[in-house]
Amino acid sequence: MYAFGVRGRPRFKGKGRPLHSLEGKNPGSGVCWNTGTGCLQWGGLRLAPMMPPRGRDAWLEQATPPS
Numbered sequence: 001m002y003a004f005g006v007r008g009r010p011r012f013k014g015k016g017r018p019l020h021s022l023e024g025k026n027p028g029s030g031v032c033w034n035t036g037t038g039c040l041q042w043g044g045l046r047l048a049p050m051m052p053p054r055g056r057d058a059w060l061e062q063a064t065p066p067s
Contacts, residue, residue: 001007013019031042040047052060
């Protein structure tokens, strides 16, 4: 579409533009939380969460069940 002047120039994620979020458009998209491993799985990709150290985020401490 860019080549035909219909849309703007496409932007791609690179080293200077890290990925901040991930979203699935429908339930069958394959993005799911695996409670057994505690990771987000998307196809063959397994992403571990980046959590702050315990005691640093009061809201997070109340939102998550004790483990």
